Amino acid sequence: xxxxxxxxxxxxxxxxxxxxxxxxxxxxxxxxxxxxxxxxxxxxxxxxxxxxxxxxxxxxxxxxxxxxxxxxxxxxxxxxxxxxxxxxxxxxxxxxxxxxxxxxxxxxxxxxxxxxxxxxxxxxxxxxxxxxxxxxxxxxxxxxxxxxxxxxxxxxxxxxxxxxxxxxxxxxxxxxxxxxxxxxxxxxxxxxxxxxxxxxxxxxxxxxxxxxxxxxxxxxxxxxxxxxxxxxxxxxxxxxxxxxxxxxxxxxxxxxxxxxxxxxxxxxxxxxxxxxxxxxxxxxxxxxxxxxxxxxxxxxxxxxxxxxxxxxxxxxxxxxxxxxxxx
Amino acid sequence: xxxxxxxxxxxxxxxxxxxxxxxxxxxxxxxxxxxxxxxxxxxxxxxxxxxxxxxxxxxxxxxxxxxxxxxxxxxxxxxxxxxxxxxxxxxxxxxxxxxxxxxxxxxxxxxxxxxxxxxxxxxxxxxxxxxxxxxxxxxxxxxxxxxxxxxxxxxxxxxxxxxxxxxxxxxxxxxxxxxxxxxxxxxxxxxxxxxxxxxxxxxxxxxxxxxxxxxxxxxxxxxxxxxxxxxxxxxxxxxxxxxxxxxxxxxxxxxxxxxxxxxxxxxxxxxxxxxxxxxxxxxxxxxxxxxxxxxxxxxxxxxxxxxxxxxxxxxxxxxxxxxxxxxxxx
Numbered sequence: 001x002x003x004x005x006x007x008x009x010x011x012x013x014x015x016x017x018x019x020x021x022x023x024x025x026x027x028x029x030x031x032x033x034x035x036x037x038x039x040x041x042x043x044x045x046x047x048x049x050x051x052x053x054x055x056x057x058x059x060x061x062x063x064x065x066x067x068x069x070x071x072x073x074x075x076x077x078x079x080x081x082x083x084x085x086x087x088x089x090x091x092x093x094x095x096x097x098x099x100x101x102x103x104x105x106x107x108x109x110x111x112x113x114x115x116x117x118x119x120x121x122x123x124x125x126x127x128x129x130x131x132x133x134x135x136x137x138x139x140x141x142x143x144x145x146x147x148x149x150x151x152x153x154x155x156x157x158x159x160x161x162x163x164x165x166x167x168x169x170x171x172x173x174x175x176x177x178x179x180x181x182x183x184x185x186x187x188x189x190x191x192x193x194x195x196x197x198x199x200x201x202x203x204x205x206x207x208x209x210x211x212x213x214x215x216x217x218x219x220x221x222x223x224x225x226x227x228x229x230x231x232x233x234x235x236x237x238x239x240x241x242x243x244x245x246x247x248x249x250x251x252x253x254x255x256x257x258x259x260x261x262x263x264x265x266x267x268x269x270x271x272x273x274x275x276x277x278x279x280x281x282x283x284x285x286x287x288x289x290x291x292x293x294x295x296x297x298x299x300x301x302x303x304x305x306x307x308x309x310x311x312x313x314x315x316x317x318x319x320x321x322x323x324x325x326x327x
Numbered sequence: 328x329x330x331x332x333x334x335x336x337x338x339x340x341x342x343x344x345x346x347x348x349x350x351x352x353x354x355x356x357x358x359x360x361x362x363x364x365x366x367x368x369x370x371x372x373x374x375x376x377x378x379x380x381x382x383x384x385x386x387x388x389x390x391x392x393x394x395x396x397x398x399x400x401x402x403x404x405x406x407x408x409x410x411x412x413x414x415x416x417x418x419x420x421x422x423x424x425x426x427x428x429x430x431x432x433x434x435x436x437x438x439x440x441x442x443x444x445x446x447x448x449x450x451x452x453x454x455x456x457x458x459x460x461x462x463x464x465x466x467x468x469x470x471x472x473x474x475x476x477x478x479x480x481x482x483x484x485x486x487x488x489x490x491x492x493x494x495x496x497x498x499x500x501x502x503x504x505x506x507x508x509x510x511x512x513x514x515x516x517x518x519x520x521x522x523x524x525x526x527x528x529x530x531x532x533x534x535x536x537x538x539x540x541x542x543x544x545x546x547x548x549x550x551x552x553x554x555x556x557x558x559x560x561x562x563x564x565x566x567x568x569x570x571x572x573x574x575x576x577x578x579x580x581x582x583x584x585x586x587x588x589x590x591x592x593x594x595x596x597x598x599x600x601x602x603x604x605x606x607x608x609x610x611x612x613x614x615x616x617x618x619x620x621x622x623x624x625x626x627x628x629x630x631x632x633x634x635x636x637x638x639x640x641x642x643x644x645x646x647x648x649x650x651x652x653x654x655x656x657x
Contacts, residue, residue: 028417030370046367054417080371082418085465120467148562150510150517157513184560188515191504195513223548223560231504301554302547305584 016052027051046076062093078112084121098129119151132163148185169193181215184224208232226260238268259299262290273317284317334551341596351389353603354380373415374424379619385643386634399440402428410445421463426475433482434646447485450476458493469510474523481530495533498524506541518558522571525578526639529654543581554589565607566597566617569624574638580657594621
């Protein structure tokens with residue numbers, strides 16, 4: 001469980017309790033309550049380091065050796081937020097070189113990419129430095145190993161927004177989607193960038209719809225792409241959007257039965273019913289029949305939902321209780 | 328390009344019955360061996376670990392097997408001068424562990440074990456101008472903390488100590504184009520964050536802001552062919568989402584959109600018949616976290632041997648009602 005550092009090889013490790021320069025400190029054992037703590041071999045390092053860490057906290061020691069100690073403590077348990085908290089206090093009090101700290105936290109994140117504390121620590125350091133020079137490259141490196149790392153995306157969003165580094169982001173997202181068009185995080189990022197830069201103007205919407213449709217053609221059963229399409233067209237009327245229904249119909253005619261494709265068609269028909277567009281009975285029939293096909297064949301696990309939708313549509317727009325709405 | 332759906336396959340020999348007693352024994356024994364390595368390195372979240380274990384035991388009607396006195400004494404030692412509670416002795420206070428402590432004390436009807444006025448002060452001190460909450464003085468913002476703050480104050484009947492309107496406003500800025508919520512404005516929708524935001528809106532009586540049909544759709548889309556639920560598109564199923572997703576659906580009145588039987592099958596398959604407890608998915612190692620959420624999920628799905636669970640607080644309904652707390656769901 002303990003990482004192997006390039007500096008601290010196991011053969012040169014000296015427990016804190018055996019170090020001359022720490023003789024003035026009395027270690028504080030773990031106290032979870034009245035039950036005693038028993039030491040066993042493989043967690044010896046852990047007990048030793050943390051006993052001294054607890055002592056340092058108790059006496060509120062501000063020193064270089066305390067700073068080194070937090071490094072050991074973090075190495076043994078990077079999730080311990082008290083360790084990071086104390087390290088930040090020490091960095092400030094001792095006026096340490098934050099660029100060095102950035103190098104350190106880079107290594108830590110590479111070892112523990114899904115840990116909240118290390119990402120938050122980096123954010124604090126970069127904020128103190130007010131220098132984002134390495135951040136896009138660094139986060140891209142992490143995303144190369146795991147393109148959906150939630151912490152990394154949050155952090156990257158913070159960097160973009162905080163320092164206004166929007167320029168290359170859409171291009172970057174494009175490369176990610178070309179590698180994996182199902183990357184939900186990348187689609188989300190696209191929405192994030194557009195919202196924070198141009199906004200969803202008519203021209204931008206047209207571009208984004210075209211962009212998304214290209215990806216849908218490559219893999220019609222892609223939840224993220226359809227969700228994005230829906231999101232982009234949020235302020236528009238689906239049935240009036242040029243070519244949308246045709247786009248869906250064409251895929252349907254090519255025998256694709258993706259639930260997301262069919263859901264989009266149903267949404268469009270629902271809108272038409274609402275606005276009293278087209279031959280109402282025919283549109284309702286199409287919508288209900290699509291719902292049924294999903295409930296019975298193409299998305300049976302969500303049959304409850306599709307039957308619900310079908311019932312709603314029938315009761316709202318069915319001939320028995322058709323209400324002539326004036327739009 | 329027909330890439331296969333990311334999912335797992337439940338093995339034929341997977342567990343099909345609920346081994347309730349084994350789970351209770353697993354939790355009761357957990358932490359008794361204080362030299363256990365996993366136990367040691369999870370000290371940084373001990374308060375939450377205790378909340379998971381105790382709540383699971385309460386739901387399984389066996390909380391009397393736990394050492395109440397030891398727990399209460401421990402919590403007392405974890406409250407700091409600022410009012411906040413830390414995960415363990417010698418750690419720093421944080422909203423996450425403050426909530427866990429209050430949840431435990433509510434369950435034990437022992438809120439007087441801590442200075443609740445100071446707890447409220449601590450929570451209030453973390454609210455920012457935009458309505459968001461820091462987790463602690465170091466400034467991490469996350470909608471998880473909005474939930475922690477609101478839930479904590481609700482249990483203490485002190486909701487109005489913070490600026491509720493602002494808090495709600497901030498959470499709503501985290502609503503995404505798919506109807507879901509992320510950890511900060513712009514963050515990708517994630518089931519865990521959805522639960523926190525929907526729970527927070529339920530407590531503050533603002534569920535009408537949620538597009539229940541849209542969000543309900545996104546949530547029921549989390550169910551994979553194996554029956555398990557994932558946290559966001561193209562991710563593997565995980566038992567803890569049986570809680571985050573299910574509770575969210577319950578709160579917005581769409582629990583029936585999930586295929587119950589298939590989900591139950593997935594959750595039961597994630598049990599470990601030798602050690603007891605639940606893992607994130609069949610075949611993996613168990614832990615108290617997934618055990619609580621497996622049990623709580625089954626409760627929501629109607630398992631009679633488990634006490635009814637409150638979908639907002641993830642505590643038994645019995646405890647919530649006794650505490651006089653009422654939250655309306657959609």
